[in-house]
Amino acid sequence: MQTEKVVDHIVNWLKEYATSANLNGFVVGISGGIDSAVTSALCAKTGMRTLCLEMPIHQDPNQVSRGLKHINYLKEHYANVTNLHVDLTSAFEDFKKALPDGEENPNLHLSLANTRARFRMTTLYYFAGLHGYLVAGTGNKVEDFGVGFYSKYGDGGVDLSPIADLMKSEVYELGRFLNVNNEILNAPPTDGLFGDGRSDEDQIGASYDELEWAMIMDEQNKTASHFTGREQEVFKIYKRLNTINQHKMLPIPVCNIPVHLKK
Structure with a gap:
């Protein structure tokens, strides 16, 4: 793969799309994983405003720290990058309290995992609406068009998908080119939706x-x-x-x- 040219192509595509839509920039949910790291770096390279959102819900501290380290790197190298930390844990817990007891339902844990993703999607669109931004998706080709490994109207609810034509291995290649930190490059991929440290490979x-x-x-x-x-x-x-x-x-x-x- 011609990595540098692929990066330039995606960056130009993002910039042209946002400009033609008369919008001001991008908002990206940062998870501490490779896909969100690469997506946010690509958005940052457009020179347009890029808001990185951390939205933990009972999140593994390692995921949070990896994400913050990446955000700090972007802010040091791109003046157009800002960030916010929005802890959704209490909102998620209040939502659960409002629901009837479903402890005996075998689908409970998966349903709640998808709900976490939808809370985050709602938050991304809240800030996108405030600032006139586009929600940039972080799904890769295997997830989005191979096995459908994402939450419908959760992390699948986006305005545009800059890396959805790239295999996971190609995303890693872009990550190395974009100087994504080794903690993220070496971390086992995980959606972080279950709070028990299970990886994507464990689930799939x-x-x-x-x-x-x-x-x-x-x-x-x-x-x-x-x-x-x-x-x-x-x-x-x-x-x-x-x-x-x-x-x-x-x-x-x-x-x-x-x-x-x-x-």
């Missing part, structure tokens, strides 16, 4: 390198029968998630009413 059952391979094989019209052992297992994981998460990746279905029924 496969690493991003494995998922990239499966995505490429699927694009080549391969099937599980082409593989054995771990490769077959990974391919089946990929296909299962790709299938069940199509509702995230496809446009919202609209019930089209036949013309004759409207007469």
